[in-house]
Amino acid sequence: MCLQQPVGVGANHASTSTSREGEVSRGEDLEKEAEEWRLHPKFEREEVTVTRLEETFSLIGMVSAWLELDSPESGIRYDSELALRQELAYATYLDVRTVVLPPPRNRAHAADYARSINAILNDTFGSYMQIAIRIPVSEVERGTGSPSGLLAGRECGGLKSPQIVLSPGSIGGEEEEGGLDSAWEMWDVIRTVCGYNARLSIVLDLSPPFPLRPGAMDRWSAEPIRHLFLPATSFIPNAKGYPVLAKATQVFLKEVMQFLPIVILSKTQANLHGAGGSKGYAEYIRFLEKTSRPLQAMRTEGTLESFASTYMDRVQAPLQPLMDNLQSSTYAIFERDPVKYERYEEAVFQALQARGQKPTVLCVAGAGRGPLIARTYKAIQRCSLGRTTLYAIEKNPNALVTLQERNTLEWNGAVTLFFGDMRSVELPEKIDILISELLGSFGDNELSPECLDGAQRFLKEDGISIPSFYTAHVAPLSSSKLYNEVLHQTVGDETKNAETPYVVMFQATNVLSGEGGGVRGICGTKVQECWSFEHPRRDLFVDARGLPFSNTHNTRSAHLTFHIPHSGVLHGLAGYFEAHLYGDVSLSIHPETKAQKSNNMLSWFPFYFPLKDPLYLPANAELDVHLWRMTSRQKVWYEWYAESFLPAPTPTTSVMGYITPQTPNTPRQGSITPVRPPRPSPMLDASPSVEGPASFMDLGGGGELSRVKIGQTSLHNPGGRSSWIGL
Numbered sequence: 001m002c003l004q005q006p007v008g009v010g011a012n013h014a015s016t017s018t019s020r021e022g023e024v025s026r027g028e029d030l031e032k033e034a035e036e037w038r039l040h041p042k043f044e045r046e047e048v049t050v051t052r053l054e055e056t057f058s059l060i061g062m063v064s065a066w067l068e069l070d071s072p073e074s075g076i077r078y079d080s081e082l083a084l085r086q087e088l089a090y091a092t093y094l095d096v097r098t099v100v101l102p103p104p105r106n107r108a109h110a111a112d113y114a115r116s117i118n119a120i121l122n123d124t125f126g127s128y129m130q131i132a133i134r135i136p137v138s139e140v141e142r143g144t145g146s147p148s149g150l151l152a153g154r155e156c157g158g159l160k161s162p163q164i165v166l167s168p169g170s171i172g173g174e175e176e177e178g179g180l181d182s183a184w185e186m187w188d189v190i191r192t193v194c195g196y197n198a199r200l201s202i203v204l205d206l207s208p209p210f211p212l213r214p215g216a217m218d219r220w221s222a223e224p225i226r227h228l229f230l231p232a233t234s235f236i237p238n239a240k241g242y243p244v245l246a247k248a249t250q251v252f253l254k255e256v257m258q259f260l261p262i263v264i265l266s267k268t269q270a271n272l273h274g275a276g277g278s279k280g281y282a283e284y285i286r287f288l289e290k291t292s293r294p295l296q297a298m299r300t301e302g303t304l305e306s307f308a309s310t311y312m313d314r315v316q317a318p319l320q321p322l323m324d325n326l327q328s329s330t331y332a333i334f335e336r337d338p339v340k341y342e343r344y345e346e347a348v349f350q351a352l353q354a355r356g357q358k359p360t361v362l363c364v365a366g367a368g369r370g371p372l373i374a375r376t377y378k379a380i381q382r383c384s385l386g387r388t389t390l391y392a393i394e395k396n397p398n399a400l401v402t403l404q405e406r407n408t409l410e411w412n413g414a415v416t417l418f419f420g421d422m423r424s425v426e427l428p429e430k431i432d433i434l435i436s437e438l439l440g441s442f443g444d445n446e447l448s449p450e451c452l453d454g455a456q457r458f459l460k461e462d463g464i465s466i467p468s469f470y471t472a473h474v475a476p477l478s479s480s481k482l483y484n485e486v487l488h489q490t491v492g493d494e495t496k497n498a499e500t501p502y503v504v505m506f507q508a509t510n511v512l513s514g515e516g517g518g519v520r521g522i523c524g525t526k527v528q529e530c531w532s533f534e535h536p537r538r539d540l541f542v543d544a545r546g547l548p549f550s551n552t553h554n555t556r557s558a559h560l561t562f563h564i565p566h567s568g569v570l571h572g573l574a575g576y577f578e579a580h581l582y583g584d585v586s587l588s589i590h591p592e593t594k595a596q597k598s599n600n601m602l603s604w605f606p607f608y609f610p611l612k613d614p615l616y617l618p619a620n621a622e623l624d625v626h627l628w629r630m631t632s633r634q635k636v637w638y639e640w641y642a643e644s645f646l647p648a649p650t651p652t653t654s655v656m657g658y659i660t661p662q663t664p665n666t667p668r669q670g671s672i673t674p675v676r677p678p679r680p681s682p683m684l685d686a687s688p689s690v691e692g693p694a695s696f697m698d699l700g701g702g703g704e705l706s707r708v709k710i711g712q713t714s715l716h717n718p719g720g721r722s723s724w725i726g727l
């Protein structure tokens with residue numbers, strides 16, 4: 001929907017007539033015409049490229065590229081917004097569902113651009129229309145700064161590669177460094193001002209140059225990318241002259257293909273490459289699609305990705321198997337896991353083997369529909385060692401019926417079933433091996449610690465628990481999709497929803513933390529351990545029945561510090577667990593160990609602690625995360641809170657060892673004078689050479705750094721007011 005520039009836009013730039021009089025009169029005419037247009041905007045037939053409904057099915061409308069919603073001149077901004085409304089009204093008339101807007105170009109006026117978009121999103125017209133903002137990933141080329149805000153991308157259809165223009169001094173005089181993150185920052189301003197409106201998305205413009213800094217593109221995977229814009233100029237010829245993409249662009253594209261974006265190719269008819277013709281570009285994109293690992297994993301049966309493909313980025317309330325009685329269909333989903341039960345069988349097998357010929361009493365606590373009994377039974381048969389006795393406990397009366405049936409049909413009555421809560425049921429004798437699977441996505445969130453504390457009284461002195469040990473882990477997460485999901489739920493109020501942890505199969509997310517100690521060298525790893533639980537616990541004070549007096553020993557707290565190498569927005573915390581079953585057998589959903597410990601295990605999606613309000617984190621920030629596991633007599637709950645800091649020189653510290661340049665007022669050349677190290681810039685993204693403690697030296701420092709606080713979240717879920725797990 002390419003329009004000519006209406007008279008109103010830029011009319012106050014005026015003309016170059018030869019005579020002064022003519023100039024004045026032409027100026028007046030233009031102004032009058034502009035006023036008429038402002039009052040009643042309308043198109044002439046020859047100003048539009050489509051007119052009929054039949055032409056607009058699946059059409060993506062390209063809004064005129066000359067619109068300057070972020071012009072430094074308020075008149076141009078005003079007229080641009082009017083012209084945009086005119087185009088969108090016409091697009092709505094023709095039922096166009098998606099329109100692409102030209103990129104913001106002027107960081108200093110990104111808020112103006114954002115305000116206009118927000119006003120338009122809140123207008124009644126086009127309420128089904130997706131507004132896609134074209135965002136170029138290419139970094140600012142030094143020296144292109146111009147206050148005019150419009151250097152490129154003016155031509156119709158916006159096929160020219162847009163550039164970002166920084167107004168002089170727009171980012172606190174740090175133009176050079178600020179440019180690195182400008183495109184993302186402008187997008188961040190727009191979506192924040194627009195309240196994370198679900199109708200707003202990104203057309204990621206991959207026009208060259210493609211950013212090569214490590215981690216520079218990661219942040220885009222946490223944003224709503226619905227389209228990719230790929231001009232033929234992004235391609236390079238391969239040895240035979242066919243168009244291909246450079247390695248870094250290929251890697252990025254293969255990764256984002258899991259979001260199923262629409263790829264918009266342009267200039268394919270321009271004969272820029274020797275072979276392949278105009279179809280060569282699309283054929284190459286299809287080839288990348290076929291070799292995209294995440295996409296193919298989603299399409300291959302038996303993988304976690306294919307199992308979870310309909311759950312991607314959907315927040316779900318965690319199960320509460322202690323408080324609720326699960327449905328048969330829920331158990332059936334667990335039982336599809338090809339890995340978890342195999343791991344348990346192996347753990348029981350190893351534990352039995354370690355006991356040799358000794359008679360062994362085993363108990364499966366929380367047996368559900370019996371898959372762990374079946375695997376324990378198999379492990380016993382595989383061992384064919386000494387005499388064994390097998391008990392099972394289940395508190396869900398409905399599942400007990402299935403257990404009774406299976407015991408008769410499959411296990412020849414070899415299992416003695418007990419109905420009730422493992423914290424109160426009595427067994428006829430002490431046992432050697434206690435097998436349970438009461439783990440949640442965060443390890444302890446389905447109250448395995450409390451249940452097993454109650455069941456450990458069955459264990460003999462040297463008895464073992466499978467699992468024996470588990471740990472909870474977190475990482476700071478960015479995802480506008482998840483933020484939206486939590487915000488726009490149909491049930492519950494906003495506070496309650498934002499103070500509830502969820503289970504989510506992450507897709508459009510980005511872990512913001514980096515490895516390495518950060519600028520001050522004190523930060524932990526990318527994903528950090530919060531706490532652990534061990535079973536059985538021999539140090540508990542117990543009553544006459546063998547039950548703990550209180551549950552205070554199961555409270556936990558964690559204070560973790562993360563290094564944030566690239567600027568980003570924190571929307572929540574990702575949670576994971578690792579569990580040691582027995583011997584060398586473990587389970588894990590920790591992103592760095594899951595492939596090695598329990599690859600393709602389907603039973604657990606990661607945990608997600610949302611934030612009520614997003615927290616902006618500049619590059620090189622430190623994020624302190626506080627997490628608490630709290631308990632009362634009736635319930636267990638989590639509280640969470642985060643603070644952000646920037647490394648800064650200690651105010652009183654002066655550092656010896658810098659050779660100052662000679663000026664009339666400084667001592668003779670080569671003398672050593674105390675100077676204060678320059679502040680590491682929040683605008684300068686960390687590169688591999690600036691991630692460790694030594695990096696500060698690279699930044700020109702060398703002195704002690706403390707830190708200044710720059711932000712915080714509220715305390716989430718105090719007293720378990722919004723979410724808790726019933727005991």
Ligand SMILES: C[S@@+](CC[C@H](N)C(=O)[O-])C[C@H]1O[C@@H](n2cnc3c(N)ncnc32)[C@H](O)[C@@H]1O
Pocket residue numbers: 321322325326331334335365366367368369370371372393394395396399420421422423437438439451
């Ligand atoms: C996560 S399911 C696991 C079921 C089955 N073991 C499996 O792996 O598929 C946990 C089971 O433990 C049961 N359960 C939870 N807490 C219990 C308790 N305190 N006493 C007895 N059963 C319990 C639940 O009813 C549920 O059947």
